[in-house]
Each structure stands twice: as C-alpha cells, then as structure tokens.
Amino acid sequence: MITTSPTPGTASPAAGSPADAIGTSAAQTRSAELEKLIQEDPGRFRVLTGDRPTGRLHVGHYFGTLHNRVRLQDLGVDLFVIIADYQVLTDRDVADDLTGHVEELMLDHLAIGVDPSRSTIFTHSAVPALNQLLLPFLSLVSVAELSRNPTVKDEIAHSRQSSVSGLMFTYPAHQAADILFCKANLVPVGQDQLPHLELTRTLARRFNDRYGNGGPVFPEPDALLSDAPLLLGTDGTKMSKSRGNAIALAADADETAALIRRARTDSDRHITYDPATRPEVSSLLLLAALCQGGTPQQIADGIGSAGAAALKKTVTEAVNEYLAPIRARRARYAQDRGHLRRILREGNERARDVADTTLGEVRRAMKSDY
Incomplete structure (x- = not known):
C-alpha cells in the first residue's frame, strides 16, 4: 500500500507540501511495482475510471488517459468506465443536453477501442445501489475533511453554479462510492488526484474498521500514476472542453x-x-x-x-x-444509435448486479439487512 495514506481522522497533506512530495514519490514507486504485477497477472485487477458527460473528448484526454484505458483492457484488466452523469450537477445549475453528451462519450470510447464485451460502460444514474453507498460513506468523513479536500477547493473555485450547492461537498465521497461499489483495486490518476484517492482509501479503511468484523468489505485501491504528457490548448492555456481550445476526437x-x-x-x-x-x-x-x-x-x-x-x-x-x-x-x-443504447443498457445491468451485491454486503456488515 502507499505508505503516506492518512490515518483515520486526519486529512491528506496539502498539495505542494513536503508531505505531498513524499506521497507522490511513494505513489510513483508503487505504480512501477503495479505495472509489473499487471503484466504478470492482469486478472487480479479491476480498474474504475471515467468522465463526466459535459462534451466531446479531445486529444488531451486521449493521450492523457483514454489510450491507457484501452491498454489496460487489452492486457486483461477488468475495466469499468463510469459516465458520471449525476456529477455534472456538482458545478453546474443544470445538466444541458445530457443524453447527447452521454452518447458522445460512448462514441469516443468505442472509437478508441474500449470493447463492451470485455469492459463495462455504465452511467451513474442507472445504478441506484452505488448511490446508496454515499450515506454510510458520508458518515465516516468530517465536514472539515471535505472542505480541505483539494478536489472540492478546485471545483468551488471554477464552479459554474450561481452558488455552491451542498452536492459539491459530497463530491469526494461520491467518487469513493464510484470506485468502491465495484471493489476496484486500481485507479489510474494524475498526481493532482492523489489526495482524492487517499480519501477513498481512508473511507474504505474506516468502513472496514467500524463494520468489518467478519473481514474487510472494501479493498483500499491503489493509485496507478499516469506519466501522461501535458498538452496545452490552442490558446496556450489548459486544454478544456469548455474553452473552445481543444481538438476533439470527433x-x-x-x-x-x-x-x-x-x-x-x-x-x-x-x-x-x-x-x-x-x-x-x-x-x-x-x-x-x-x-x-x-x-x-x-x-x-x-x-x-x-x-x-x-x-x-x-x-x-x-x-x-x-x-x-x-x-x-x-x-x-x-450510424446506429440503437446499438449504443443496447451497449449502455447491458453495461448498466452488469454494474447494477455488481452494486447490488456490494450493497448487500454493506447492509449485512452494518446489520441492516432486514
């Protein structure tokens, strides 16, 4: 495991601090070890990754994360790709053209080589049991920890909402539910996302400590650090779907x-x-x-x-x-939107089956399976 994961009741180190640098170094070392283990036995790993449906993906996404998803799939890793439609609302007042954006994301993933016969593509809103995990997870984290989380700070700073909603503060716990519902043990991330994954690991550990008398319910997922190159947008700033400075795959x-x-x-x-x-x-x-x-x-x-x-x-x-x-x-x-819907329906069904099983384990561990 990453040696710098915070103990219960503490927050992740602030980005840019010496502790953060140590954490990044440890994560890099662990990522190198994980790459060897993936080559040796890819079937032992399940990856959760995905995107919010807010527009077409671009070359920055492709060279940053998308091609790595296909690489892991082709090696034999069990790949779950979440289309996080609920999370669109964390920093927006409304989710514009959600159906269209979901289809665009699916087209981009299928075009680059994500194979629905080997990987699972699904939407947040179609998996009720996943979202039910949010309540017990929120009970295991303090408001102060959520407020200090770098992901929350950054999202608030760049929020498109007229005022920041309460949903923003649930964002890290909701992402933890995304990862843990399918018991993913490997999450490809950039260095800026390490503090969030540490919170996921902390929530898994706290749940296991509080309720896992019969054995741990959740794994503590490892970070697979990306060495993805940074590509600027055509205006010299960060490449972004919303800035009109990106070369879309489409x-x-x-x-x-x-x-x-x-x-x-x-x-x-x-x-x-x-x-x-x-x-x-x-x-x-x-x-x-x-x-x-x-x-x-x-x-x-x-x-x-x-x-x-x-x-x-x-x-x-x-x-x-x-x-x-x-x-x-x-x-x-x-050309066949019906085929897209069938792929999504099948992915949603598999994700629901996995989430229902996990929620059943959670209820039994919490002694609420009545």
Whole structure:
C-alpha cells in the first residue's frame, strides 16, 4: 500500500507540501511495482475510471488517459468506465443536453477501442445501489475533511453554479462510492488526484474498521500514476472542453486544421523544443511526436528554421493521420444509435448486479439487512 495514506481522522497533506512530495514519490514507486504485477497477472485487477458527460473528448484526454484505458483492457484488466452523469450537477445549475453528451462519450470510447464485451460502460444514474453507498460513506468523513479536500477547493473555485450547492461537498465521497461499489483495486490518476484517492482509501479503511468484523468489505485501491504528457490548448492555456481550445476526437480533418492554424506560437522562426520558455511551440511539437512516434526534439530538428507555418502543417498532418482510423470507427458507431443504447443498457445491468451485491454486503456488515 502507499505508505503516506492518512490515518483515520486526519486529512491528506496539502498539495505542494513536503508531505505531498513524499506521497507522490511513494505513489510513483508503487505504480512501477503495479505495472509489473499487471503484466504478470492482469486478472487480479479491476480498474474504475471515467468522465463526466459535459462534451466531446479531445486529444488531451486521449493521450492523457483514454489510450491507457484501452491498454489496460487489452492486457486483461477488468475495466469499468463510469459516465458520471449525476456529477455534472456538482458545478453546474443544470445538466444541458445530457443524453447527447452521454452518447458522445460512448462514441469516443468505442472509437478508441474500449470493447463492451470485455469492459463495462455504465452511467451513474442507472445504478441506484452505488448511490446508496454515499450515506454510510458520508458518515465516516468530517465536514472539515471535505472542505480541505483539494478536489472540492478546485471545483468551488471554477464552479459554474450561481452558488455552491451542498452536492459539491459530497463530491469526494461520491467518487469513493464510484470506485468502491465495484471493489476496484486500481485507479489510474494524475498526481493532482492523489489526495482524492487517499480519501477513498481512508473511507474504505474506516468502513472496514467500524463494520468489518467478519473481514474487510472494501479493498483500499491503489493509485496507478499516469506519466501522461501535458498538452496545452490552442490558446496556450489548459486544454478544456469548455474553452473552445481543444481538438476533439470527433473533429474532422478541416476542423482540426483550422484549430491548429490559429494555435498560439511565438515570433522565433527557429523551432526548438523548450517547454520552460516556449510552452506553446513545445506543446505542438509534443502533440506531433505523440502522433508520429519519436521525440519532440526530432520533430523540431526536422522543421528547423521553417517557422510556425511549417510547424502547424506538420502537426496538422500528424494529428489527422493518427486520428483517421479512430474517426472512421466513430462514424460507423454513430450510424446506429440503437446499438449504443443496447451497449449502455447491458453495461448498466452488469454494474447494477455488481452494486447490488456490494450493497448487500454493506447492509449485512452494518446489520441492516432486514
């Protein structure tokens, strides 16, 4: 287990603190161990991952997390992908076009290679037993712990609500329910998500300590740290669905070219890879390298002093060539919306079966199975 997990009654260390750095180092070490174990026996692992249905996924999502989901699935790990429709409301007053966004998320996952015969794609709202776990979990965490959670702080800072709702403070506990309902023992995360996963581990441990006289009910899931590269949006800021600065997986070749043409660069015609002083140029080089193989330096050397126009041409060709088969598969799936609904219905049924079993164990442990 990660050695820096907080003891009951304490909060996770603040991001950026020495304790946080130690925690990240331990998580990196553990992640390397986990990768070896996955290769040796992938069947011992169950992964929970997913997204909120707030728009189409983009290349930042793909190289950050999506391709890793397919990698784990193809290795033989049991993959659960949650479409967290309830959690859309944590930072929004209403969930706009929820049905459409759910279908878009499904199309993106199917197009990149998530196989519904080997993985489970499901929606939050379709699994009542999952959401019932929220109540006992909230009883095991203090208001102060929820308030200090970095996820809650960040979501409040960027909230789209006219005022912050109570749902925001349940967010970490709800995500813990997402992970623990299926007894996932592995969660792919970025370093910024480690404090949240520590809270999930803490809730699992507290539940087991309080109610698990017959043996632990929940595993304490491990973090599988991502070494995903950071890709900036075309405006030089964080790539985001809501900022209009992202290349969607569903965008066609012309849309992609237009987005890249207006991407920010700088006035130096000689193209070099230097993330510290030339972040926009370096992000474009990184994107091309991810699509073509090789390194950003090699891409930069090939462009030399040809300037930003040549850089953008190289990136456009690389992205469009890489995404072409993904887009073709997406278009085929989009032609049969009934098939999408069948896949989701089957995924929801499996998730409900798993959640019902887990909730039954919880009720027996809490002696409320009457």
